[in-house]
Amino acid sequence: MDEHEQGDAPPVAELVRDHVSAGGDVAEEQGEPPQALLSGFAGDGPAKRKRKRRRKRGRRRVFVRDGAECETRPQPAAAVPPTGSSEPETLRRGRAYAARLTYSRSDETFYAALDLGTNNCRLLVATPGRPGCFRVVDAFSRIVRLGEGLSSSGRLTQAAMDRAVEALAVCAEKLGNRRLAGLRMIATEACRSAENGGHFIERVHSETGLSLEIIDRRTEARLAVSGCSSLVTRETDGLVLFDIGGGSSEIALIDLSRHRTPRLADHIVSWTSLPVGVVSLAERFGGRDVTRERFEAMVAHVSAMLERFDGGGRLAHLVSGERFHLLGTSGTVTTLAGVHLGLRRYDRRRVDGLWMERDNVDRMIETILGWSFEQRKANPCIGAERADLVLAGCAILEAIRRQWPAERLRVADRGLREGMLNEMMARDGVWRRRKRPRVEAG
Template identity: 65%
Template sequence: MIVPAASGMEARHRKDESVTDLEFDGKPSGDEASRGGRARKRRGRRKSGQKQAAPVQGALVPRPGKPETQDNGLQQKKKRKRRRGRKVFARDGAEAVATAAVRPPANTVAMPPVAGNGAAAPRRETPVADERPHAYAALDLGTNNCRLLVAIPTRPGQFRVIDAFSRIVRLGEGLSGTGRLGDQAMSRAVEALKHCAEKLAGRDIRKARLIATEACRSAENGVEFLTRVTEETGLVLEIIDRETEARLAVSGCGSLVERDTDGVVLFDIGGGSSEIALIDISARRGGRLADHIVSWTSLPVGVVSLSERFGGRHVTPEIYAAMVEDVARMLDAFEGRDKLGLIAHGDRFHLLGTSGTVTTLAGIHLDLPRYDRRRVDGLWMQSDDIDRMIERLVGWEFHERVANPCIGPDRADLVLAGCAILEAIRRVWPAQRLRVADRGLREGILAELMAGDGAWRRSRERGRS
């Protein structure tokens, strides 16, 4: 549920800070009424004497010779508590995850040594079946935002978010002028990361990946800052390169590319850089969407760095045009811009944008009273719609941008820089349609963690047992 807030962006990020019960494809994972209905049907089958399915490995079963009794809801609850009490697993040998603040999964039971000739037998560990899916975590510390997602796998290729956090920290504030991360910016980021560490410590995380992007990548003191993060929060973050960032963004948006699509230009407008990937799926589509990237680039410009150079509060049409031209010159130097060939001019080609810029435009286009991810994620916008929204924003004064519930004070000085980057991209690839994605790096990390760990294979096996 989205919690109303005083400003649009506060509402958007406060929504993220609460538990989000959404499927990876952006659709609700199913209401409690439907789950309750299935439970009532199962109880009805027990009362009517229908044959029950074989129990999942590790579940309690009636002892031989004792009649099976009818259980009411209280008895079922007591059984579940007893079952949880029995599952005390040894943590020795559990697989470590990428952060000291994340507890390793308790999924093994240590076997006692076997006696013989005075020497202890080697320790053996037997995996124990756990009918509950494991949680996975992804953290993205960017130039503007600090974001965390915790999710559990559901259907193959999908997952359900069980916890989330998002806060604007502006880590890259002043970076374009000094080349270093500022003290206040680092302190804001550390405070946000402490909240993330608390959330992770409160859950049994099977695997996690915690990344830092452009601000830490380009700052002289980026590595030094991450050492401080580890000392103060226990979190160990890795700085990823631009190619990895582009690939993860593509992986996070795979389900928004429909099967009849021939080609896509996916872009992620960040705070300090903008990643662009050209995707050719005109032949048979197989495997991950990221496997179909034919060319990519990372522009050394984002909403924070561009607005600091040109000014973000009072943007005249002339200043806005200068921003567009600045980004256009960077795109002119992209040698792989034509790799899609004629596909980029066909009807089965479109743009796919994952960033605060495009989600903000979508919210304004829908005239939302406050930001609503479920209405924005996956939305199609026509080229004329985008032109109207940009023209409208360029005509607004700063206070008008602040007052819009989908912009708010946190992004009022950044949104026009994002629009300038978007417009430069549309000049190179003038698609008639743009699909909006309120997802990206974190979802891509989760998808790759789960696939690499065989999470969906295990969930299928649980379903068959």
């Protein structure tokens, strides 16, 4: 797959859904969205690419086998199932690969970030690129609906946990094939709020070898901001960044009108995490057959939560200005963008960084609200897995838009994983530029 560069600050996002669901290899430079490429970066010329290929062919690659260096990639040992075991093959392979995870510093440095949410399990593996950017070399995404039934029972169901563990085993296999300089794996609202969330984390470690960290809501909001930082332009004075998840929705108010630093998270003036997401809201009000009255009831439910947010007025001096906008990162806004563009197949390159005017958002919500469940299911940007959730997401979005009216919404197909990768690479100083040798005048 062709590489493309993006950005001026650490970031990225989810690749084409059909591709990553199949677990395909990818190579993509992350940072600024594709629109920026058209006016700035022109790409490497043929001669430069040829020199790069020659250098790559001459580079000695070193791997590790049984603690010793070798020049050929170690082949994974075949998993031998115990006699009479009914355990899925993916779990056995995942444990075998996770046990082989190694961390090293080398010329080819890999970082990995895994996010297990209420609805999705996502993984990104990347290597640092030019300052402020990284190149995605592998990705995985699967809808697991870990939080299914959680809002009514307070517990993760056996079927939901089984689906998540199977997806995590695939991630373990992918991670086991890499020598990693940094790895962070997080779990969010479903594991935070479930009575048996801790037990599930222990099961994941036992069956896949992966150790997930349940993060708090403040950390989740900060990572979402970090993951989307390259989509905030210098012309922006203020924005409301929101991440509509499966079980919770994080909202950060960002004021850039005063002294500006490179780190977007430094400018968060207020934040909140609503205990509602597309899965929990759809389970409460119904997501399959949604009337206009039911949709308004969902909007009112979320609006009541926002009214209790004490810091919601911190951007009142900027909201009416032209240099204020909303920035959304979630399946809800990327779905709206795909429908708006009339895509026959979801294409992240066209969606990530897209600007949508207020009228366009109004029209898309109205269009989807007017569709039947079968029509939503048939749309290639919604599909069967999101058909019963998309209107709940639209209701959360509408409540946010009513609270902070803005003329424009920017769409981000990126989020927590990108934030984790940014923070790990910044922590290790991989983007620090080497000082050039001083030349004395003679």
